Amino acid sequence: MNTDELIDSLTEQPASAKKTPKPMMALFTGTLSITVYILLFLIIIGPREDLASRMTDPLFTAEILTSILCIAICVVSISMHGYPDLSVKRWVKYLPYATFAAFALVLVVELLTQPTGNTDYTYGMQCAMEMCLFGLIPPVLFSLILMHGIFIEARHASLTTAILAGVTSYLVLRLLEPVDNMLHYLYWHIIPLVLVIGVTTLLSNLYHKRRKI
Amino acid sequence: MLSRMNAVSLEILMHEAQNGNRKAYHEVLEQSARLARAFISKRIQNPQDSEDIVQEVLVAIHKARHTYHSDRPYKPWLFALTQYKLNDFLRRCYRRSDREQQGEEVIANIADDSVTFGDRIGEQLDEALEELSDKQREILTKAKIEGYSSREVAEQMNMTESAVKVAIHRSMKQLKKKFEDSE
Numbered sequence: 312m313n314t315d316e317l318i319d320s321l322t323e324q325p326a327s328a329k330k331t332p333k334p335m336m337a338l339f340t341g342t343l344s345i346t347v348y349i350l351l352f353l354i355i356i357g358p359r360e361d362l363a364s365r366m367t368d369p370l371f372t373a374e375i376l377t378s379i380l381c382i383a384i385c386v387v388s389i390s391m392h393g394y395p396d397l398s399v400k401r402w403v404k405y406l407p408y409a410t411f412a413a414f415a416l417v418l419v420v421e422l423l424t425q426p427t428g429n430t431d432y433t434y435g436m437q438c439a440m441e442m443c444l445f446g447l448i449p450p451v452l453f454s455l456i457l458m459h460g461i462f463i464e465a466r467h468a469s470l471t472t473a474i475l476a477g478v479t480s481y482l483v484l485r486l487l488e489p490v491d492n493m494l495h496y497l498y499w500h501i502i503p504l505v506l507v508i509g510v511t512t513l514l515s516n517l518y519h520k521r522r523k524i
Numbered sequence: 525m526l527s528r529m530n531a532v533s534l535e536i537l538m539h540e541a542q543n544g545n546r547k548a549y550h551e552v553l554e555q556s557a558r559l560a561r562a563f564i565s566k567r568i569q570n571p572q573d574s575e576d577i578v579q580e581v582l583v584a585i586h587k588a589r590h591t592y593h594s595d596r597p598y599k600p601w602l603f604a605l606t607q608y609k610l611n612d613f614l615r616r617c618y619r620r621s622d623r624e625q626q627g628e629e630v631i632a633n634i635a636d637d638s639v640t641f642g643d644r645i646g647e648q649l650d651e652a653l654e655e656l657s658d659k660q661r662e663i664l665t666k667a668k669i670e671g672y673s674s675r676e677v678a679e680q681m682n683m684t685e686s687a688v689k690v691a692i693h694r695s696m697k698q699l700k701k702k703f704e705d706s707e
Contacts, residue, residue, distance in 0.1 A: 459590060
């Protein structure tokens with residue numbers, strides 16, 4: 312079949328199609344969903360009692376702020392990934408990694424400088440499970456929002472979704488759980504965070520590859 | 525100025541096309557094919573390959589047309605798809621050339637072995653070649669024994685270069701399997 316015949320054949324098929332929501336609409340819906348998701352936990356379970364006093368610690372504040380920044384950038388990036396012309400922009404592809412690196416750097420500094428003490432194993436497994444469970448919803452939300460999107464940068468989209476899932480669950484748990492033992496965080500929060508990111512990347516990649524053209 | 529008008533008209537045309545105007549859609553696809561062809565031919569020398577990619581881009585436009593909004597310029601959207609399809613094609617080419625190279629290495633290793641062993645292998649090679657179809661054998665002989673390039677073989681056999689490459693790859697794979705089985 313030559314190109315002219317192909318054009319004729321494509322023209323014969325119905326040209327009208329259900330449009331994806333506009334990028335700003337996807338971004339608005341995404342931001343709203345994630346905000347509501349995080350706020351729901353804070354309203355239902357309640358934030359940790361010492362949150363106000365902990366916010367006076369610069370490292371804790373930096374951790375919370377970088378995680379919020381990372382989530383915000385990931386939300387913007389994922390919202391753009393369903394549109395071929397926007398997904399190829401450099402900042403859409405790489406900015407989430409930069410903010411995640413900043414977040415990771417704060418965690419490393421905290422691990423090296425904050426007191427560790429004994430690991431609280433009582434809630435350890437529960438924390439790890441919650442990390443995994445809390446990370447499930449954000450990718451599902453975005454797969455619904457960008458249900459009709461086309462992903463030509465599937466790998467970046469998957470990794471960004473995974474970072475969003477991991478950091479959101481980490482932030483939620485950090486705002487809820489009144490534990491500051493960094494060894495506990497390393498074993499029961501940060502290692503599950505890496506696990507959540509790894510598994511979500513694989514699953515998300517499978518999903519995004521199906522949405523390729 | 526002309527290019528600006530062209531860009532504006534493409535956006536309007538695509539908007540019309542998304543609302544079901546087939547004539548506008550036909551025009552969009554024709555203009556997109558022209559733009560994509562110019563973009564690809566700067567990067568791919570072979571006109572046949574270039575045209576194959578243009579066709580893939582057109583199919584991609586058709587599948588992704590619902591992701592375009594007329595408030596954004598059309599050309600970046602088109603070129604994102606074109607670049608994506610071009611990268612896809614190049615990735616396939618590299619993979620294929622890797623596999624062909626592996627096949628060539630198998631034959632080169634056989635040729636490097638001792639004469640007695642070479643004779644036995646030569647017989648096996650003749651047998652294996654007999655199992656190929658006449659066309660496959662002819663293509664393989666021209667490309668791998670007589671030393672013609674894929675393009676030259678394509679011209680001689682009245683085929684596309686891609687088809688010749690695929691035929692060579694399949695024949696080499698068949699030969700490789702035959703040798704592996706006999707081992």
